[in-house]
Amino acid sequence: MPKVSDLVKRVLLGRALRSTQLHEQLLPKRIALPIFASDPLSSVAYAPQELLMMLAIAGVSFYSFGPWIAVAIVLLMAVVVASYRQNVHAYPSGGGDYEVATVNLGPNAGLTVASALLVDYVLTVAVSVSSGVENIGSAIPWIGHNRVGIALAIIVLLTVINLRGVRESGTFFAIPTYAFVVGVLCMIVVGLFRLGVLGDELTAPTADLEIRAEQTDLAGFAVLFLLLRAFSSGCAALTGVEAISNGVPAFRKPKSRNAATTLLMMGVIAVTMFCGVIALALQSHVRVAEVPAEQLVRDGRPVGDGYVQEPILTQVASAVFGDGSLPFLYIAGVTALILFLAANTAYNGFPVLGSILARDGYLPRQLHTRGDRLAFSNGIIILATAAGLLVYAFQAEVTRLIQLYIVGVFVSFTLSQIGMVRHWNRRLATETDPAARRHMRRSRAINAVGGSTTGFVLVVVLITKFTHGAYIVCLAMPLLFLLMKSIRRHYDRVAEELVPSGEDVVLPARNHAIVLVSKLHKPTLRALAYARATRPSTLEAVTVGVDAAESARLREEWEALDLPVQLKTLDSPYREITRPVLEYVKSVRRKSPRDVVTVFLPEYVVGHWWENLLHNQSALRLKTRLLFLPGVMVTSVPWQLASSDRLKGRPEPEGPGAVRRPLRETPRGLPGQDGGREGAPAGGGIVSDRD
Known part of the structure; x- marks a missing residue:
């Protein structure tokens, strides 16, 4: 069904015109x-x-x-x-x-x-x-x-x-x-x-x-x-x-x-x-x-x-x-x-x-x-x-x-x-x-x-x-x-900065991939699988520990699944999420200035505006801050919730682009199961949901 806003727009303004109709x-x-x-x-x-x-x-x-x-x-x-x-x-x-x-x-x-x-x-x-x-x-x-x-x-x-x-x-x-x-x-x-x-x-x-x-x-x-x-x-x-x-x-x-x-x-x-x-x-x-x-x-x-x-x-x-x-x-x-x-x-x-x-x-x-x-x-x-x-x-x-x-x-x-x-x-x-x-x-x-x-x-x-x-x-x-x-x-200043030079075509020495983790659930597994598919030089999962008990529970679940990616916990005694991640990414860059760092962010995609009020926007805020770091690439890995599919009248996704179904891989693949408790407070610290 078309959105109400689209219907109102069509009623007020009429149907859209093609560029070829300009004459x-x-x-x-x-x-x-x-x-x-x-x-x-x-x-x-x-x-x-x-x-x-x-x-x-x-x-x-x-x-x-x-x-x-x-x-x-x-x-x-x-x-x-x-x-x-x-x-x-x-x-x-x-x-x-x-x-x-x-x-x-x-x-x-x-x-x-x-x-x-x-x-x-x-x-x-x-x-x-x-x-x-x-x-x-x-x-x-x-x-x-x-x-x-x-x-x-x-x-x-x-x-x-x-x-x-x-x-x-x-x-x-x-x-x-x-x-x-x-x-x-x-x-x-x-x-x-x-x-x-x-x-x-x-x-x-x-x-x-x-x-x-x-x-x-x-x-x-x-x-x-x-x-x-x-x-x-x-x-x-x-x-x-x-x-x-x-x-x-x-x-x-x-x-x-x-x-x-x-x-x-x-x-x-x-x-x-x-x-x-x-x-x-x-x-x-x-x-x-x-x-x-x-x-x-x-x-x-x-x-x-x-x-x-x-x-x-x-x-x-x-x-x-x-x-x-x-x-x-x-x-x-x-x-x-x-x-x-x-x-x-x-x-x-x-x-x-x-x-x-x-x-x-x-x-x-x-x-x-x-x-x-x-x-x-x-x-x-x-x-x-x-x-x-x-x-x-x-x-x-x-x-x-x-x-x-x-x-x-x-x-x-x-x-x-x-x-x-x-x-x-x-x-x-x-x-x-x-x-x-x-x-x-x-x-x-x-x-x-x-x-x-x-x-x-x-x-x-x-x-x-x-x-x-x-x-x-x-x-x-x-x-x-x-x-x-x-x-x-x-x-003019932007155009001058964007003029290609010989150095721009030089490949980076290595690509360090970091997957941000809040809890072990389907979006996290999806992000891990996608990060692995890009074949980076190194790959690690990073979570921010704002609660010791929740962080320990997340590590236990991680080890129980025998995931082929190391999980690193960043301590945050003041319960901050953004600052520890930024400092860690900067430290990786300082060690290897010629390398690039790719940060993978799992994110929810909801279907109703009011659902945004029920999820915080920490992933969006973190992404905004990461964009200002030189040599850092930010990749969003969206997970469409059921409400977004029902709202648009789409059938169950199929094929390689489907993201509603958990991803399965072989022999050391990622199991297709829901690890973690959906909707619980983010003990790991990084809450990766946004519209």
Whole structure:
């Protein structure tokens, strides 16, 4: 019968896929768009709100700067999209910003980009899920009061869905993503139609509120700093743009062209929705504030702590369609859903980048392994764990988490575009075809503008957000950088040690075999027989005497069977088992440094987890210690108990590999009988049972 854990795994994740089925997981553009672009598309739910909240610090009059800041963000988006279209054509292998920076700027620049992206992917999950819970919590108070637990549950759900495979998760996410895009675009069209054609006046639920400015004496540099801070907050709309360049291998052929087309589609849709929401929010007099309980005022008094600030999208939907209407409920529902699913961009980017870093030796090798469903399961689980810890630490508060956001994105943007400029310079140095050179010059100009622009924005983001929480990211990135460097040094050191040399093929002078004995029973006899079959130079049985009477009884039983192997007893006045064995093995090694020592360990194999609680793990502990001794080989001789066979539905073992039956040998062989008392305390000291 299959194990319960296997059944649960199959139910949650589905049947395992063969490696040859990997091509079936490749994505068409219509599925790739919701998978890789759900983050930038969903940012319309919070990026305009973050922009207006920063402007509200100086009062509602500063809302007039909103359209100009939105235009600046749109231009930045256009530059970034155009730049990344060059990336996907030049580097279609899926390394994205990491590969571009590594190849053109060196390994340190590549690791800087990688550390920035890994941190930002974790923040993407934390911010998206927390924002979705906040949107639902504004309508359902119970969810708002339990937002941390709900957010963690959503992360677990997203993790399970992504563990089922890229294509299956993409199909699951496609419908909600398209539903959100259609809903928001329809809302923008209806809103603009009512304003421009019908001449209606749109009124948001917060239009009657006033904004109490936190700073009323702004002038000169202070005004500029506030506008730059609003701009940096609105740049959250650009998060996730790089995910497509990291996921080129997941596209169907032609991969680069399909990825570039998807990137363009994402940019057009995201810009349209962002501008439309900003325009309708300003026309309907939406009021949002960073600290609504103090900054928002009704009838001359602050609204107080009991006030729940509605997200900007639901306020605009209320102004366009009417509060409580069916279209309003539709917008509210799909907005919350898309914010949860926006984390899927990170679930596709983080594991792929982790796999590439693991391949290059900067992260543990396990991240390069695909799971049953051909997804990078270990990377998915690590991402979910890190995001869950962030959600718990910051109590799922979007305002606190958003301050950590986008720093990593613009680090990767900037270094990637600088790397692309060097890429085109290198290509131009060898290219002679005039048409190709014109194309390369145009691409270099696009990347140069992109690198300059994103570099400037990075400086702005660092200056305006550093004291508000971005310093945490600025600390986390160097720590992750140093961790990856140390992992690479470890792998390099191990590889250097494992390089074969002439001495490695020299046979050892002799092989001293030692069989560890706890009592005279079937596993011991099996281990003795196997040790003899290896034909060592010398063979002895060793037991540790922790109880004189039990040790004497064991020796009597040993001599009564006339076994052809000498039994040596190691005294242990302090009832230790591991130390005397280690000291004895070391003494054998000291006498003959060119020889090897092989230690044979008889071990039980039980069939139920609870049976492990009934047997100690001294053999496992002893084996672990022996592995650190040079020149010592450790051989486990398992004895499967009946429970392990019954659990797996196996018939009675037969043939030369059978271990359930006692071994018989001739003329001086080992009798097939059970010597000793099974289950009695191990008087000999070495208890050789483990799972």
